Amino acid sequence: xxxxxxxxxxxxxxxxxxxxxxRPGTQPPPPSWLPRQRRGTTPQMIGRYPDFDVLDAxxxxxxxxxxxxxxxxxxxxxxxFFTAAEEPTLVAFCDxxxxxxxxxxxxxxxxxxxxxADGKLDGYRFADMPRDPDTWGLVLAGLDHTARSAxxxxxxxxxxERRENIVAEFARGRLVGGPWDELNVTRAWSxxxxxxxxxFYSHPWTWNEIGFGGPAYPRxxxxxxxxxxxxxPFEKPGSVAVDPVREDG
Numbered sequence: 190x191x192x193x194x195x196x197x198x199x200x201x202x203x204x205x206x207x208x209x210x211x212r213p214g215t216q217p218p219p220p221s222w223l224p225r226q227r228r229g230t231t232p233q234m235i236g237r238y239p240d241f242d243v244l245d246a247x248x249x250x251x252x253x254x255x256x257x258x259x260x261x262x263x264x265x266x267x268x269x270f271f272t273a274a275e276e277p278t279l280v281a282f283c284d285x286x287x288x289x290x291x292x293x294x295x296x297x298x299x300x301x302x303x304x305x306a307d308g309k310l311d312g313y314r315f316a317d318m319p320r321d322p323d324t325w326g327l328v329l330a331g332l333d334h335t336a337r338s339a340x341x342x343x344x345x346x347x348x349x350e351r352r353e354n355i356v357a358e359f360a361r362g363r364l365v366g367g368p369w370d371e372l373n374v375t376r377a378w379s380x381x382x383x384x385x386x387x388x389f390y391s392h393p394w395t396w397n398e399i400g401f402g403g404p405a406y407p408r409x410x411x412x413x414x415x416x417x418x419x420x421x422p423f424e425k426p427g428s429v430a431v432d433p434v435r436e437d438g
Contacts, residue, residue, distance in 0.1 A: 224428045229397045233291045236398035241425035243396045243403040254404045261392050265299030269306035270322065271329070277345035278329045285352045286382065287389055295395055300388035301325070311383070315376050324380045327368045331377075332359070334367035400427060 223235040229242025247255060271279050276298070283297040284290065304310070305322045318324060335355050336344040344352060358364050362375035389395055396403055402423055412419050420426070 226397065230293055230394050231398040232287075232289055232293060232295050232394055234293065236400075237427045238397065238400035238425050239428055241397055241400055243393050243401065246403055246408070246423055249408040250404055251407050254406060258393060258404065261300075265296040265303075268299065268302045270302045271298075271305070271325075275326070275329045278332055278343065279325075281345040281347075281352060282329070282332060282356070282381075283385055285349070285356050286385055290349070293394065295389055295392045297385055297388050300392075301384050304384065304388065314380070315373070317373055318376050318380065319372075321380055321384065324372065324377055325384075327372050328359075328377050328381050331364060331368040331372070334369070335364055338366065400425065 223237060224239045226234045226236050227239045229244060247259070250258065268276055268279075279301070280298045283301070284294070287295075287297060289295065289297075305325065310321050314321060319327070332344040332355060335358075336342055336347050336351070339355070340347055340351050344355065347355070355364075359374065360378055362378065364374050390399075393403070395401075402421060410421060412421055
């Protein structure tokens with residue numbers, strides 16, 4: 190990324206300024222700080238691997254794998270589980286928690302809807318919690334309840350800052366009243382985030398963003414280890430060499 194593309198006063202990722210522990214309020218920088226994607230598609234066309242496109246490997250996948258992965262790129266249809274009244278809240282919530290603030294977006298709301306509609310659930314749940322589809326319904330109603338109580342508008346109609354405030358309180362398990370009183374709020378957060386994150390990271394656009402090489406079958410992996418010596422032939426180097434886990438550990 191050129192210096193002109195950085196927010197004023199940001200010394201750059203090489204200095205570790207992107208790491209939450211080094212930033213005011215221990216918050217990460219906005220996603221728009223990342224380099225623009227030059228190859229393939231990523232959420233919002235930004236990412237750490239701007240010259241990587243997992244779909245370059247599509248001819249190495251067997252027919253079944255190719256069918257499953259490419260189906261995730263199909264435009265989403267209308268929702269089948271959540272109601273028209275719930276849809277704006279669902280979309281707004283998924284956008285906030287996944288920091289998707291511009292197109293192209295991974296259609297996580299539609300993917301979660303398909304999972305609920307098809308009954309393809311995880312096969313387990315907390316003993317004191319309702320089924321996941323019911324938890325989602327209560328969470329969406331609770332988000333609207335909190336938004337109307339605090340700000341006099343629906344969650345979807347709130348400003349981004351207000352949505353983030355509500356979500357932050359949700360993450361801390363602090364929301365009460367209305368539908369929230371029917372849930373263990375901390376566990377409800379775990380349920381909805383598990384679904385949102387699993388759908389988000391199953392999408393090829395997200396694989397491009399994180400440099401994931403896609404299905405290992407039948408191609409497999411040739412090398413183990415890290416650094417240039419351990420990079421697979423199909424892998425691309427990141428735009429920076431900073432290891433966020435090591436730096437933030």
